[in-house]
Amino acid sequence: MSSVRLDELKQIQAMQHETAERYYLGIDPGRDKTGVALVDKAGTVFAVQIVRTRTFSDSVLKFLYDQLQVSNAWGLRKKLKAIVIGDGTGSEEHISWLKKLLPWFPLHVVDEKYSTEEARALYWELFPPQGWRRLIPLGLQTPPEPLDGYAAVVQVRRFLQQEETGTGKELTVTEKRV
Numbered sequence: 001m002s003s004v005r006l007d008e009l010k011q012i013q014a015m016q017h018e019t020a021e022r023y024y025l026g027i028d029p030g031r032d033k034t035g036v037a038l039v040d041k042a043g044t045v046f047a048v049q050i051v052r053t054r055t056f057s058d059s060v061l062k063f064l065y066d067q068l069q070v071s072n073a074w075g076l077r078k079k080l081k082a083i084v085i086g087d088g089t090g091s092e093e094h095i096s097w098l099k100k101l102l103p104w105f106p107l108h109v110v111d112e113k114y115s116t117e118e119a120r121a122l123y124w125e126l127f128p129p130q131g132w133r134r135l136i137p138l139g140l141q142t143p144p145e146p147l148d149g150y151a152a153v154v155q156v157r158r159f160l161q162q163e164e165t166g167t168g169k170e171l172t173v174t175e176k177r178v
Helices: 003-017 053-068 073-079 091-101 115-126 131-135 148-165
Strands: 023-028 033-039 045-052 080-086 107-110
Touching: 023 053, 023 148, 033 053, 033 148, 045 053, 045 148, 053 073, 053 091, 073 080, 080 091, 080 148, 091 107, 107 148, 115 148
Parallel strands: 023 080, 080 107
Antiparallel strands: 023 033, 033 045
């Protein structure tokens, strides 16, 4: 994500997040790149980033420390509520990394079906086309950046919806996946 867009997103939502106590870390696992996002309990996006899967452990910690402005694991405990990960490609490997990296946080696995399509819609909702591009139907446009980070937001929003409505099958790491 370009730093300009991330800065815009932060400025727009900064006032909303001053009172938010804790965030959910959303993860959209992938073979080459992994989307990570911080989302509050209302489903509002705080930060979005794409990290290389091979450096996931180091990159996700740097992302959390930088975005939450903490310097150690104790600071994370005050600002992070839970981790939500999609059940797609590479999720098993990511889950094992997360169990070692952040063992004290609840880890929830959600269904990842059609999350890229929802991420695309979310991207255009947050950053509508400008100028002449707004005349072209969104279905014919391609977002100018990868959507993995926004797919991580979708994972968290799905989890929050399950929590709120009590619908859907909620999977946690301690349960066996069928």
